[in-house]
Amino acid sequence: MPQLNPLPWFTILIFSWAVLLTLTPTKVLDHIQPNEFTLLDIKKYQNLNWTWQW
Incomplete structure (x- = not known):
């Protein structure tokens, strides 16, 4: 029975x-980071609180 002989399929x-x-x-790994990062300007938004009138 050739399927019981582990030598051919085990080496493959x-x-x-x-x-x-x-x-x-x-x-x-060649495709993970192909380009260098460029930092964009980070705009800081003002957090305007909205006070409810009720």
Whole structure:
């Protein structure tokens, strides 16, 4: 019964996980911050309290 022999599928499993764990993080991390941040002017708004007349 060939499905009981773990050697062929176990090596393929380990090799595919090794490829995924080495290539995928570098490709994902390249697209996280492609540009530098530029700070915009922060406008400070006045908080006008509204007093109710009742």
